[in-house]
Amino acid sequence: MTTALPDSPTVPALDKALPAARRAHAQAVASGSVTAALGVLGVALGLSAVFGAPRHLRIGWLLPLVGVIFDLGPLGGFFVAATGAVSIAVGIYAVGYAQREHWARFPLVMLPLFVAAMLLVPAAGSVTTFLLAWELMAAASLVLVLSEHHRAQVRSAGAFYAVMTQLGFAAILLALVVLSAAGGGDAFATIAAGSGGISGGTRTAVLLLTLMGFGSKAGLLPLHAWLPRAHPEAPSPVSALMSAAMVNMGIYGLIRIDLQILGPGPHWWGLTLMVFGALSAVFGVLQASVATDLKRLLAYSTTENMGLVTLALGAATLLSSYGARQVAAMAMTAALLLILAHAAFKTLAFLGAGSVLAATGLRDLDKLGGLARRMPGTTVMFGIAALGASGLPLGAGFVGEWLLLQSLIHSPHENNTLLALTMPLSVGAVALTTGLGIAAMVKAFGVGFLARPRSAAAQAAREAPTSMMAGMALAAAACGVFAVAPAALGPLLKQVLAALPTVGGNEAGPALGAYLRLPGIPGSMSPGLIAVALVVAVLLALGLGRWGLRHRPAAAVVPLWACGADSLSSKMQYTATSFAEPLQRVFDNVLKPETDVEVTHFAESQYLVEKVTYRTLQADPLEQRLYTPVVRAVTTWAQWVRRAHPGSVHLYLAYGALGLLIVLVISR
Amino acid sequence: MSWIAKIGRVGRIVEPADDAPATTVAPPTGVGGSLQLRHVDAGSCNGCELEIAGAFCSVYDAERFGARIVASPRHADGLIATGVVTRNMHQPLLNTLKAVPEPRVVIAVGDCACNGGAFARGYGVVGSVADVIPVDVEIPGCPPTPAQIIAALRTVTGR
């Protein structure tokens, strides 16, 4: 039997429709369940590595000379478990999503492969294995980004992503080669044992190179540009995996290579991490607060959150380099909590955005709206994610940000100019990030889901199928746990922290019980108690509102107040653009938006306006300033090199021969 | 500093209040001394608007009797309508009344609002306010003085 090519969008003939649909269903279920099963495996393995003995595995035959080495310790286990948990939710979600979006066979195969590659990265125990897994992860994600390659934006985003991820890989490759040469071995354990003998210059070089490579993967400034391009264009489950799990690998690399193997470093290491973290956080959230594309907004929010995590890492490094190990342990706990919380709410947010995209075909917030009545379940899910991302109490991100702020304000500033200068500025940066993050998330939720639909597509939206809802519910449950019962994570974080002696890990970190208590400082907080008390207080307020109930006339539903006019059209609502306009004006100097107002007059009179067009383009100013000149230089250079390519085979053979001769002469 | 001295020199400029007049309309919710009104200009010459503004200014101070003008009909207990109802304002007047939550009162201010006044039977006129919506209190005058407006408001607020 012949069928249409899997990736062709044409509808199969009617008689073939039924078996084709059944097969598509089976394929989607298979792909999704394999992904979820891999996720379960990841969680199990990761947790067993955190709590049990470190796992060690060597497969000698797989690679010549060095073999493949897996070495899963508490730190790797933490990241494997986090990745696994994200994969479970995404796997379940993908079952429904792949069917609804008619995924081709290729992405269905690549999805579990991508998850497997991501699980291998933190498990890698040697430089070679790490690089191999890293490249596998990058390639798999690239292919998945390109799964809707018939659209031009996807191809452009894919090209951008491919170049940046390969450049990042090159930086990491160089760094790890230098490291393994200096550390005298391929396995991480060997290098760590011999890290004492590595010279200062080598350490600096490795740090800078890894900061570039891993920083680009984590979406840190100024190598973040691929993130707001690739994440929106990838299919939503893939966006969720990339944004909630893959960026974590960048952070893992920074912790593993720089803090665990190379550390403890000099003061400026921590300071550098803090500066890049703070800049990324503020820049990311500013862009998110003016973005009008839902998935682009979420992608910039990833840059923001990874910035906060890096800031926390930097604070931990800086503080422990000054001997304030208890406070450093607090900052490190904050970083780990932020990673987990971000993984949970970003999975949920991207899956929610995917449901919206599947139901309406829209990512543009200016055209969405009114989904709360049409997709109540998805709305609740996205609301939980937005609450988590805004860092407010009852949200998943609150505890991590609270701990980060506490570690910053309790740093020992006496007789230490550097700490006394960095900490207030960092607190300001974190607070500005939180404030703008709230604005961005209110915009995403309020404009996207509440009010009335701003387009016919949003008007016709339907709720997502059960499997998609189930995947989201899983992530929402995780958000809930992080928000009100972070105590559940206490033992896990304690184990991971103990594996990080260079950032105060062997000190007692903050106690995560019913009350979060800071070590050695009179400070505490209880998110669970706040939640319970808030529920009681809201009930109390509702009770106050019932006073005088028996005097009231019967309740009524009336049309909106339109200032006396008959009705409000949905075009009269605030859109995402107008909602963010004040912020855009306030931060005009940083954002540099291109706005254009065009007024057309009637031919008869200059005093009558026929129409007003307002256009605003929010490009990434860094991208324009930094990337465009580089791309231009590379193009010029390539043009120049092209002259050496006249197309003659003989000349090419001569090049080869010349190269061989030079090598022979040099290595004589 | 000079401003504070000025406040001290000027003191109270509000007119002394008479005794509360007899209530004509019971306070809409049974709670006296609180009446929020949304103003609708149904087609007035703006004479009544000036007098209403006068009634809420420092000299007459209608607020001391619990009356207040609010921006949204949702916040209001009633309408305070001025002018004849013109064709263009007919539907908006009905819409505004519908937007006011029950129980509510309608106060018509000025001759035009009460019986059409000088504009009665004009080509662009639908009629007086009472022709369009039920009116509870009428304040005649062209325009009525702030004192008259306040006296009428006090019959509703009961203060």
Next chain:
Amino acid sequence: MSTTTGLAALATLLQVVAVVAAAPLLVGGMRQVRARLEGRAGGGIGQPWRDLRKLLRKQQITPAGTTVVFGFAPAVVAGTTLLIAAILPLIALGSPLDPAADLFGVVGLLFLGTVALTLAGLDTGTAFGGMGSSREITIAALVEPTIVLAVFALSIPGHSANLAAIVSATADHPGQLVSPGSLLAFVALAIVIIAETGRLPVDNPSTHLELTMIHEAMVLEYSGPKLALVEWASGMRLTVLLGLIANLFLPWGIAGADPSMLAILIGLVAISVKIALLAGVLATVEIFIAKLRYFRIPELLAGSFLLALLAVTASYFFATPTN
């Protein structure tokens, strides 16, 4: 950290009840001060209470097309404020909720209420609702850095951001109050509290013109009992924030963590007097100033941010040993 006794719990309960009962009176009092300074007679201190009672007896209206977000937002705003009233050390130090939420938690709860109301404004789908929400959230976003830095500055003397610790540190070392850090933090906090409660010069609570509104624009669609809750909550917010700033900088009269009946009474009287005085000053100052143009507000907030930053820096560097 304090252990809670029965009487301390009673004091907390009293705090909540007092805030609920006194918030309308506070609003009425401020309007009355304003009226007297303008040469008017004013509606009397009890006017907001009359308005509330009346609103609670009015019809419940649901604007067509709104969701539960619109319906529940007033209760969330009021609920967060009630919770804050229970956490803050207003009458006594030993609130059972004090270890559950420090000053950062209180700020978070405050913003939770703001977010609920902005979402409600967006939920109506009217032009004014969206406009109010957009303006409110912009101000909130810019207020956050100042407020957090001010918390930072305040937490330095007591080495803790928990409120009881801050207040008792100030009460034990009143000399710290005249330090530059403390003064700068006071000014910064005062500005952000004015911005957060929508008072002049940031927002004009008595405007009738929709285009100039911030807070009022979001609540244009509320009516009857829900409006009552919104107004009540905004009065309570003002009350608790004035109480907070009063006790952070003038903690005298506050009962200890293990109070006697008499101490609770003294605490109640003390905080009432302090809040009334602050409110009187605020109302008086408001007479003399006009609302700022909206895009000048960021300047005001940048200024308060600078003051808060200087407060932290000053506390760090001036830190003279207190003995």
Next chain:
Amino acid sequence: MTQATYNGVLNLAAGAFLLAAVLIVWRRELRSIVALLAWQGIALAAIPLTEGIYQHDAALIVVGVVVLLLRAVALPLLLARAVGTEPGERRESTPLVNTTTSLLITAGLTILAYAVTRPIIALDPSPSTRAVPAAFAVILIAVFVMVSRRRALSQAVGFMMLDNGIAATAFLITAGVPLIVELGASLDVLFAVLVLGLLTGHMRRTFGGTDLDQLRELRG
């Protein structure tokens, strides 16, 4: 005067001194800028007065009184007169750097001042040297004001703020300059203000305004 009161008053004076500088950056009304300068003069005078009373040093008290008369009364009065004679020029026209950015730059300058004066404090940690960063910050802020303002008068204010800052630094580090030096410096400033007053008057008569940007047009 006890040690604690001395500490408190000195810190307060330094804080008020810095706050006045910040507010001068913030405000645009020329009148209130001049009033703030007077307040700054009072804070400045409080430093030698406090030191003098604490150390029972009559010379310092005399210096303090002279500073008070000159910087809190005489100079602001002169400037206020200059403002009064400029109808329609009561406000600083839009500064070269907008207010928000100016304030953030001020924050940066203050932090920089705290950072660079760390060694001075470490040299002799006493209450008075601890207040040096505030005085140094005022110097930096004054330079910034002079750089960023357009009106000749606000530049004069910046110049006087600069001198205030230098004087405060001198008082705090050396516990007072000799009387004669202080008097000389203050008289210099007085002369400078008089000359500036003459110049602005001349400028106004010639060009009809004191916007310094217009001076560019003098270039051939």
